[in-house]
Structures are given as C-alpha cells and as structure tokens.
Amino acid sequence: MSTRITMEQWKVFVAIVEHGGSVQAADKMYKSQSAISHSLKKMEATLKHSLFTVEGRKLTLTPLGKLLLPKAKALLGQATQMETLGSQYRDGMLNEVSIAVDALVPIDLLQEALDQLAVLHPGLNIRVFETALSGTKQYLEEGEVQFGIASTLPTCHNVEPFISVPLICVSNIDHPLQKMGKIEHDTLKEHIQVVIRDSGKQALDTGWLGAPKRWTVTNISTSLHLVLEGKGFAWLPEHCISQYIEKGQLAPVPLVHGKRRGVFLQMAASGKYSFFQEVQDMIAVFRNIGARYQQEQQEVQAFIG
Incomplete structure (x- = not known):
C-alpha cells in the first residue's frame, strides 16, 4: 500500500513545529515560504483535517497535530537510522558509530571507554556528540546516533542505568x-x-x-x-x-x-543497531566502567561519612 503523504511533507510538518512557524521552517530547510505553505496545505487536504490553528500571529497544533507530531518524529528518525545503517554497514560490521554523551559524564570515563573500544575494534570510527539535558534524547529519536548517555532517554529504547x-x-x-x-x-x-x-x-x-x-x-x-x-x-x-x-x-x-x-544518568542503544558486535561491546564497556565508578563513589562516601 502506497502512502499519499511524502517523507518530505512530514519533514515540513515537524520543521514548522520545531522552528516556530512556516517562515522559520522555510529558512531552516532552504525553501520558499510558499513551498512550505503548499506542502502543509497538501498534507491537510490529504488528511481532511487541519494540523494547525492560528492564534494571533502564532501557529498552534490542533489535537490531530499533537497526536501526529511524535509519530512523525519517530518516522523521520527511523528513516534516518535506516539510511545511516546502510551507509555504515560493511560485511556484518560497522565502519562508524555515533554516540551522544551528556556533558555531566566525567571525561576520564569517556576516554577510558574510547580507549577500550579502540583495542576491541581498531577500525571503528566513533563520533561523539557532547550534549546537555534533552540533547541526547533528541539525537536518538532523530536517528543521528546509535548510542547515548543522558538523564532523559526515549522510552522506546532499551534503557539501563549508568551512573x-x-x-x-x-x-x-x-x-x-x-x-x-x-x-x-x-x-x-x-x-x-x-x-x-x-x-x-x-x-x-x-x-x-x-x-x-x-x-x-x-x-x-x-x-x-x-x-x-x-x-x-x-x-x-x-x-x-x-x-x-x-x-x-x-x-x-x-x-x-x-x-x-x-x-541519575542512563544509557541506551538504538534497537536497530543492538545486534552489531561493535554496539554490544560499547554497551558492555560503558556498563563495566559505570559499575566501577559507582562502587568507587560509594566507597568514598562511606569513608567521608
């Protein structure tokens, strides 16, 4: 069954929400405002419902728009993950893994993890995105990274405690x-x-x-x-x-x-990548480092007080 709403139209819908209007979305997507407006009108005609209402000079999501927004983000994130997976796949292995790490993670823990992964997978390139607050969650949702550490992570991922x-x-x-x-x-x-x-x-x-x-x-x-x-x-x-x-x-x-x-920081890997040995090893490395860090912190607190 073919769909009548294109991926580009879903991108426009999400961009209007995230950037605060059609003018801002047009600027961020390098499109004309008329192209953005036409895309939105075509979507609404297909759905036979409005996605936005105008309150003063501000666009506000309708109930249907609010319902579709998280699903649209998930759809775009999955599409990005599939494209990334295809470009990084090499005979059952990955050429590169992207990770998003909250700035609260001690740099020596991150460095230790990277050192261990360099020994386990010498040919693996690792891209590190340093984030704060919701940054890691967004990277995972949008399919930009395969692994993340933060205080808030998407519930659809396999989340486990870190430190x-x-x-x-x-x-x-x-x-x-x-x-x-x-x-x-x-x-x-x-x-x-x-x-x-x-x-x-x-x-x-x-x-x-x-x-x-x-x-x-x-x-x-x-x-x-x-x-x-x-x-x-x-x-x-x-x-x-x-x-x-x-x-x-x-x-x-x-x-x-x-x-x-x-x-409380947690860690999670994208489910689409969890079967790759590189990602499994990354999870194991961070899990062991996190457990040791927590043990050391407990010993220090016990000594102090």
Whole structure:
C-alpha cells in the first residue's frame, strides 16, 4: 500500500513545529515560504483535517497535530537510522558509530571507554556528540546516533542505568554568598546563576534553574570559568570542581539544606543497531566502567561519612 503523504511533507510538518512557524521552517530547510505553505496545505487536504490553528500571529497544533507530531518524529528518525545503517554497514560490521554523551559524564570515563573500544575494534570510527539535558534524547529519536548517555532517554529504547553524578552549588570564595552565613534557597534568587543551555530543541528547565538573574552558557567549562571569576554561582559536577575546592578557589554555597544534588544518568542503544558486535561491546564497556565508578563513589562516601 502506497502512502499519499511524502517523507518530505512530514519533514515540513515537524520543521514548522520545531522552528516556530512556516517562515522559520522555510529558512531552516532552504525553501520558499510558499513551498512550505503548499506542502502543509497538501498534507491537510490529504488528511481532511487541519494540523494547525492560528492564534494571533502564532501557529498552534490542533489535537490531530499533537497526536501526529511524535509519530512523525519517530518516522523521520527511523528513516534516518535506516539510511545511516546502510551507509555504515560493511560485511556484518560497522565502519562508524555515533554516540551522544551528556556533558555531566566525567571525561576520564569517556576516554577510558574510547580507549577500550579502540583495542576491541581498531577500525571503528566513533563520533561523539557532547550534549546537555534533552540533547541526547533528541539525537536518538532523530536517528543521528546509535548510542547515548543522558538523564532523559526515549522510552522506546532499551534503557539501563549508568551512573549518578553529584552536583554541588558553588561560588568563588570571595562571592557575597560566602559571607552570609547559613542561607535558604530563596536567597540564591538575588544573585546571578550560571546555567547550561539545553542542547536539544525542548529547552528543558531541570527545576533548579529558577534564578531570575541568569547567565546561560553552552558548556560546563565556560560555567566553571565564570564561577571561578566570581561572576555568579552554579550547580557543577563534583568531579569538575573538587580540585578548585581543595585549592581554596571555590567553596560550596552555605545553604541550610540541599547543598548537593544527584543527576541519575542512563544509557541506551538504538534497537536497530543492538545486534552489531561493535554496539554490544560499547554497551558492555560503558556498563563495566559505570559499575566501577559507582562502587568507587560509594566507597568514598562511606569513608567521608
């Protein structure tokens, strides 16, 4: 049975949603606005239902549009995965594997995994996409990567635990927050918080980004630099800041409670690639490294307290 709606039309539909309108979608897809509008009208004529309504100057999804959007994204992601699989397939092996790794993953763990995979599969090329918040989830959904690590992953993938990364609220030792004694979380709102931008299109707010005074950056290293310079406070991974705390450059913000938070990271591989030995080995390598890291963290916590 042939379909009447083309893959390109589904791309247009998703692009209109993700980029906020037909004008923006036309710009991102290098098409004319009339071509985008014609594609959408043709879809709606085929479906015999509208996909958008106009509220003021903004396009809003209809109930049918909301129902079809996740299915359209999944369809496009599957198509991308099939094309990628075909281009990377080589006599039952893969030439390349793309992975998306949340920036919270300690770099030494990632490096160790890559080193082990280089020994197991010397001819395998690995592309690493560094992400934040919903970025990894988006890469997996769109079929851009075969393996991912993040706090939020698609439910359609085989997800398993990886590690928990502790975050500490810190500032420069000369920051005003360090001179206030014990403070409540509401006091933080009076100061600049340095946060990491969501690398995905969902623009997730993780729940602790509540400061009205906020500087948003794209990576942890920039956030760390600004905090070291005394420009604001931030929730940063313990493994990134422990050396600066030991040197007396940074200090935990003296909160009455909630000085630490843990981010639970998970990992998952795309089901279409799970039968390849390269991907199976990648899962096993990260699983073993993650288990060892967790054991070491538990031993450190037991020693401290």
